[in-house]
Amino acid sequence: MAGTALRGRLTWQVATVAALTRETASVCTIGLEPPDWPGHRAGQHLDVRLTAEDGYRAERSYSIASAPGEQLAITVERLDDGEVSPYLTEELQVGDELELRGPIGGYFVWDPGDGSPLTLLAGGSGIVPLRSILRYRVRTGSDVPARLLYSARTLPDVIYRDELGHHHDGVEVSYTLTRSQPPGWTGHTGRIDAGLLAGAAWPAAANPVAYVCGPTSFVETAAAGLVDLGYPPERVKTERFGATGGP
Amino acid sequence: MSPISRGFRGRGRIPAGEAGRLPPGQYLTGGFPVLSAGPTPHTPLADWTFSITRSGATEGSWTWPEFQALPAENVTVDIHCVTRWSKFDTGWRGVSVDTLLDRVEHDGRYMMAFCDGGYTTNLPLDDVTGGKAWVAFDYDGQALAAEHGGPARLLVPHLYFWKSAKWVRGLDLRDRDEPGFWETYGYHMYGDPWREQRYAGD
Numbered sequence: 001m002a003g004t005a006l007r008g009r010l011t012w013q014v015a016t017v018a019a020l021t022r023e024t025a026s027v028c029t030i031g032l033e034p035p036d037w038p039g040h041r042a043g044q045h046l047d048v049r050l051t052a053e054d055g056y057r058a059e060r061s062y063s064i065a066s067a068p069g070e071q072l073a074i075t076v077e078r079l080d081d082g083e084v085s086p087y088l089t090e091e092l093q094v095g096d097e098l099e100l101r102g103p104i105g106g107y108f109v110w111d112p113g114d115g116s117p118l119t120l121l122a123g124g125s126g127i128v129p130l131r132s133i134l135r136y137r138v139r140t141g142s143d144v145p146a147r148l149l150y151s152a153r154t155l156p157d158v159i160y161r162d163e164l165g166h167h168h169d170g171v172e173v174s175y176t177l178t179r180s181q182p183p184g185w186t187g188h189t190g191r192i193d194a195g196l197l198a199g200a201a202w203p204a205a206a207n208p209v210a211y212v213c214g215p216t217s218f219v220e221t222a223a224a225g226l227v228d229l230g231y232p233p234e235r236v237k238t239e240r241f242g243a244t245g246g247p
Numbered sequence: 248m249s250p251i252s253r254g255f256r257g258r259g260r261i262p263a264g265e266a267g268r269l270p271p272g273q274y275l276t277g278g279f280p281v282l283s284a285g286p287t288p289h290t291p292l293a294d295w296t297f298s299i300t301r302s303g304a305t306e307g308s309w310t311w312p313e314f315q316a317l318p319a320e321n322v323t324v325d326i327h328c329v330t331r332w333s334k335f336d337t338g339w340r341g342v343s344v345d346t347l348l349d350r351v352e353h354d355g356r357y358m359m360a361f362c363d364g365g366y367t368t369n370l371p372l373d374d375v376t377g378g379k380a381w382v383a384f385d386y387d388g389q390a391l392a393a394e395h396g397g398p399a400r401l402l403v404p405h406l407y408f409w410k411s412a413k414w415v416r417g418l419d420l421r422d423r424d425e426p427g428f429w430e431t432y433g434y435h436m437y438g439d440p441w442r443e444q445r446y447a448g449d
Binding site for chain 1: 249250251252253254255256257258259260272274280281282283284285286287288330331364365394428429431432433446447448449
């Protein structure tokens with residue numbers, strides 16, 4: 001089994017916020033410079049800890065948005081009823097200190113040595129760990145063919161839109177917009193279903209591996225749909241919100 | 248010494264009387280988030296069995312109707328997920344692991360829970376006996392939904408909730424403590440929320 005090595009203790013460290021990039025109205029990418037980052041694998045996450053003046057603390061996990069070897073970055077969606085995400089997306093400034101530890105998670109990861117075609121299914125900010133995988137694929141010169149289906153509410157809600165538009169050479173990106181579509185929209189509409197999946201995912205006969213990340217309802221539908229298409233369950237790796245992106 | 252997060256006040260504080268119920272690093276939620284590594288399995292009840300095994304050899308096994316005929320208990324407990332949500336006063340109905348173990352010959356100090364979908368998790372036997380663990384099939388008065396582990400999941404509320412294995416199909420008794428699924432990927436072997444044992448080395 002891959003990733004069986006147990007790590008030593010994950011210690012908290014104080015990173016410096018090196019960059020802030022507004023991705024959408026509610027989503028921000030935070031570039032981080034930790035003093036001692038051990039490196040990560042594409043698809044992993046990290047823990048962030050905030051401390052109020054009176055010592056009150058709050059911790060959350062966030063998917064890592066950057067590829068291994070790049071400047072560490074997380075992408076955070078503001079949740080209106082959230083405690084940590086409004087701070088990270090609205091209060092945090094370049095130069096601030098941010099406490100973190102990681103990387104965490106050894107299952108929802110992709111290694112370039114795996115030559116299987118990639119089926120990537122993203123719901124909303126579930127694109128974040130898949131973006132790390134796609135960037136790592138480019139960075140390592142992998143020629144593994146990849147298909148990404150990204151479900152978002154509206155076009156302005158699509159994270160990394162420009163970047164995803166620049167992927168070619170074996171990467172096919174398709175979108176479905178569930179709430180509203182701009183005039184002239186030629187992509188898919190509505191929530192994912194069997195028909196959409198059948199067209200957007202590699203056929204099971206190609207021996208693909210799937211990474212599915214998004215809200216629970218999206219992941220349940222998408223993962224079950226892939227199994228119905230003949231994907232062995234162990235070839236469908238899932239990550240659900242609440243797992244790493246809780247409020 | 249943690250740096251002060253300038254401008255962070257914290258909205259997750261809970262009333263002082265309740266604070267002792269929330270383990271360190273957790274926040275209270277009213278929802279019931281889902282965490283699974285793969286697709287949700289759907290095993291027909293006609294094919295479902297629950298087994299107690301010893302190093303792989305079956306010591307006892309129950310079909311769904313046999314399992315339903317065992318004495319069951321209602322339990323109300325607080326649950327704590329390693330991803331930091333906690334939920335208070337969750338109501339379950341299930342069969343105590345004591346009830347199951349009382350009906351088979353058994354020894355071994357540890358056990359591995361095994362599940363549909365290939366998920367496993369390891370627990371010391373002392374942590375699932377003495378009224379501390381159940382195989383639960385109802386949640387909040389309803390049949391347990393598949394995405395939450397139905398038809399039946401382990402319920403071990405004093406440990407992080409990944410130890411409460413979904414879609415559980417049996418317990419394998421062992422002499423040695425060996426890592427299960429998440430434990431293999433760097434999560435803690437024991438997982439006590441009050442000692443914040445999230446990851447290996449915590």
